[in-house]
Amino acid sequence: MKEGILLKLLKNPTSKNKGFSHLVDLYHEKIYWMIRKMVLSHDSANDVLQNTYIRIFKGIENFKEKSKLSTWIYRIAYNESIRFLTNESKLKKVELDSNDDNYSRKLYADEYFDAENLSLKFHQILSDLSLRQRNIFNMKYFDELKFSEISKITDMNINTIKSIYYSVEKIIKKEIDESAL
Amino acid sequence: MNQHYNKLGFKIPQNYFKESKDQIINSSNTKEKSSTIKNILSIYKYPIAAIFIGSLISYNFLNFKTESFEYDQNSPIIYSIISEEDISEEDILEYFTNNLAINEIKIPK
Numbered sequence: 001m002k003e004g005i006l007l008k009l010l011k012n013p014t015s016k017n018k019g020f021s022h023l024v025d026l027y028h029e030k031i032y033w034m035i036r037k038m039v040l041s042h043d044s045a046n047d048v049l050q051n052t053y054i055r056i057f058k059g060i061e062n063f064k065e066k067s068k069l070s071t072w073i074y075r076i077a078y079n080e081s082i083r084f085l086t087n088e089s090k091l092k093k094v095e096l097d098s099n100d101d102n103y104s105r106k107l108y109a110d111e112y113f114d115a116e117n118l119s120l121k122f123h124q125i126l127s128d129l130s131l132r133q134r135n136i137f138n139m140k141y142f143d144e145l146k147f148s149e150i151s152k153i154t155d156m157n158i159n160t161i162k163s164i165y166y167s168v169e170k171i172i173k174k175e176i177d178e179s180a181l
Numbered sequence: 182m183n184q185h186y187n188k189l190g191f192k193i194p195q196n197y198f199k200e201s202k203d204q205i206i207n208s209s210n211t212k213e214k215s216s217t218i219k220n221i222l223s224i225y226k227y228p229i230a231a232i233f234i235g236s237l238i239s240y241n242f243l244n245f246k247t248e249s250f251e252y253d254q255n256s257p258i259i260y261s262i263i264s265e266e267d268i269s270e271e272d273i274l275e276y277f278t279n280n281l282a283i284n285e286i287k288i289p290k
Contacts, residue, residue: 021206028202036191046201053205112192123189142189 003069010060020057027070030143031077037138038081038131039088040103042112048084052077067152074145075153078135085131103127125175129168136161137168 006026009019031052036045055076063072103126126134135154139145147165151158257276261268 017206017210020209024202024205028205029198032193032198032201033191037189042191042193049201050205053209057209112194 007063007065007069011063016060020060023056023073024053027073031073034074034139034143035077035081037142038078038135039084040106041110043110044084044088048077048080051084052080055080068149071149071152074139074143074149078153121176125172129171133164133168136164137172140165141169 006019006022009015010023012019032045032049035048035052036042039045039048052073056073059076063069067075103123126137129137132154136150139150139153140147145153147158147161150156150161154161257268257272260266
């Protein structure tokens with residue numbers, strides 16, 4: 001379904017529920033994985049996902065269509081994840097530029113984490129990145145979002161995002177090359 | 182999304198996506214029903230309030246009108262106003278004496 005048609009359904013009170021069902025069908029897995037990579041555990045991701053849908057459902061009438069619907073949805077999911085991490089860390093604001101000391105602990109504490117089949121090296125590299133670096137890398141590498149979309153989602157300058165992504169890519173390549181030797 | 186996800190080792194419960202989708206859609210339907218009731222109330226709240234206030238005022242006004250014409254014509258003061266005749270203190274005293282409930286006055290034994 002095209003975004004324009006979906007928006008028309010969502011903004012019309014009589015067809016809002018139908019539109020919302022289509023929206024959930026289209027974006028459910030994408031939003032979940034985006035959140036999961038940020039909050040790491042499945043249960044936390046499920047909670048954040050529900051809050052994200054509540055915000056989407058309540059806020060759809062106020063969507064000004066300045067960006068794509070998908071970008072707006074990802075932005076809500078991103079902000080909800082940051083809010084969750086802030087509450088979790090009991091800090092006033094989560095430090096995006098510092099790395100998460102609990103990264104490995106959170107992964108291994110989650111029953112829905114397969115420690116057997118994963119690339120441990122990959123997670124080790126990710127855990128050394130700051131939250132900001134990791135989020136940008138994840139959105140580009142896993143979610144395959146455009147730099148312009150990531151810029152709108154994170155509210156950051158596009159050139160800063162490109163610079164962060166390429167520097168992280170370099171770090172990962174270097175680490176993988178070194179471990180292969 | 183791409184196949185790189187496999188590198189992360191993240192698992193999900195069986196049928197998670199299907200079940201969570203259904204749960205979210207069902208809860209949104211319930212919310213929509215309650216919000217429809219709220220919308221109806223929000224549209225009609227001012228007319229309902231206006232009707233209520235209007236009926237309250239008209240009820241009080243009618244009561245006021247009927248009560249205002251119920252007066253004791255035997256009262257010397259009212260009689261004097263209607264008839265424009267002077268009244269003496271004796272008339273007033275006599276009126277109140279006649280209207281006193283003598284039985285209610287308890288005389289100590």
